[in-house]
Ligand code: SF4
């Protein structure tokens with residue numbers, strides 16, 4: 001029915017809408033009553049940040065600043081100082097989560113697998129401070145959300161280093177060196 005006058009007189013659009021409503025009236029709903037009904041986050045979901053620890057429980061981050069340099073929102077702030085034996089030490093590592101867009105660039109940029117995005121997404125709160133993650137909070141997040149084998153699996157399953165996919169020119173000095181190593 002193309003004539004708009006006929007459509008208006010016979011309420012065809014309204015009848016179509018009502019028909020659709022009646023067709024779906026007795027079907028089970030596709031929406032979930034969150035937070036009463038929850039589904040686990042998909043594996044690899046990019047939620048709240050955490051700072052990774054190694055097997056001895058030490059923070060992996062060395063304070064190189066690559067994550068902060070890559071972050072498009074500029075929401076990572078790192079302050080380093082001179083530690084024991086004149087080593088560089090991370091004094092403060094902070095993430096302003098309210099500015100984060102969860103792109104994951106920080107995770108990709110880190111050469112040490114030191115920053116992670118956990119599957120935790122339920123952290124709504126009332127003050128800005130609650131979303132300002134300090135080094136201590138980020139390390140605690142690692143213990144909370146990456147306990148046991150989960151932390152070890154994280155990088156393997158979701159953030160496999162790009163170098164794994166990289167095939168170089170065998171003539172290039174660097175790769176011929178690797179080849180020689182493989183032969184011996
Ligand atoms: S996920 Fe993206 S926006 Fe968020 S801290 Fe990392 S690099 Fe920055």
Ligand code: SF4
Pocket residue numbers: 060061062063064065066067068078109110111112113114115
């Ligand atoms: S999290 Fe990684 S990239 Fe960022 S400062 Fe620490 S070691 Fe460097």
